[in-house]
Amino acid sequence: MRRITLCFAILISAVGFAQNTGEDDWGAWYMYFGTNKVSDKLSIHSEAQIRFYETTGNFNQLLLRTGLNYHINPDAIATFGYAYIATDGTFEEFPNEIDSKENRIFQQLILKNKVGQFLFEHRYRLEQRFIDFGETTDTQHRARYRLQLTLPLTNTFFVNVYDEVFINLQDDIFGQNRLYAAIGVHITENSNLQLGYLKNHFNEANFDRIQVGFFYNPDLRRKSKSPN
Numbered sequence: 696m697r698r699i700t701l702c703f704a705i706l707i708s709a710v711g712f713a714q715n716t717g718e719d720d721w722g723a724w725y726m727y728f729g730t731n732k733v734s735d736k737l738s739i740h741s742e743a744q745i746r747f748y749e750t751t752g753n754f755n756q757l758l759l760r761t762g763l764n765y766h767i768n769p770d771a772i773a774t775f776g777y778a779y780i781a782t783d784g785t786f787e788e789f790p791n792e793i794d795s796k797e798n799r800i801f802q803q804l805i806l807k808n809k810v811g812q813f814l815f816e817h818r819y820r821l822e823q824r825f826i827d828f829g830e831t832t833d834t835q836h837r838a839r840y841r842l843q844l845t846l847p848l849t850n851t852f853f854v855n856v857y858d859e860v861f862i863n864l865q866d867d868i869f870g871q872n873r874l875y876a877a878i879g880v881h882i883t884e885n886s887n888l889q890l891g892y893l894k895n896h897f898n899e900a901n902f903d904r905i906q907v908g909f910f911y912n913p914d915l916r917r918k919s920k921s922p923n
Contacts, residue, residue, distance in 0.1 A: 716786055718900055720749050721903050722755065722904045722905070723751070724893065724906045725745050725746075726906065726907065727741075728910045729913075730912045732914045732915060734916065735766075735916075737765060738764040739762070739764070740760070744756070750905060756780060758779075759779045760778035761778075762776020770808060771806055774803040775801075777801075779796075779798060779799070780799060795826055797824055802820070802821045803820040803821075804820075813845075816841075817842060820841075822839065838861075844856050851880055852881075855876070855877045855878075855891070856876045859872065859873045859875075860872050873896075877890060885912045889908040
């Protein structure tokens with residue numbers, strides 16, 4: 696009887712101290728993306744994201760990314776870029792908790808095609824990740840592939856969906872999968888707003904995320920031209 700009572704007490708204690716991963720909570724990603732054309736062949740990618748474990752708080756991640764795009768043709772873009780990422784890897788707050796810091800280099804190729812009214816985009820990306828966990832550091836490599844589909848509903852509204860798979864080039868092959876669907880609205884000819892839902896799947900966890908994304912793509916070549 697004592698053994699049963701002891702085992703029961705250990706089980707209750709383990710449950711009480713089990714870490715809450717936040718899977719039962721809806722989180723949110725608030726995002727900005729920009730593609731700024733500086734010449735006929737070159738543009739600058741700019742991006743900022745802040746991600747929360749909950750919809751309006753509980754910091755998860757800050758991501759800042761930039762890159763130089765080379766427009767091979769209207770349907771093909773090659774990119775070389777850099778990203779800085781700060782991550783709180785736990786849903787719960789702990790004393791003296793240290794966020795990881797990551798410096799990332801990436802290479803990317805985007806290919807586009809159209810079938811009827813459906814706009815397809817294939818994004819291939821390689822990443823070299825240099826991560827500082829505070830007491831230890833690590834270098835990781837991974838590949839990503841995203842298939843995106845955009846369908847115009849009217850001249851103002853559109854639907855955007857994608858699926859992206861992350862493949863680790865070391866250790867376990869599968870990293871994560873992101874499935875996304877959103878309604879978008881064109882604000883101006885070079886900007887739009889998207890409100891969507893993301894299912895972020897890992898090997899042992901699934902997260903539901905609301906996404907709010909603002910896309911602004913001004914043509915900076917116009918500003919650089921001097922008046923006649």
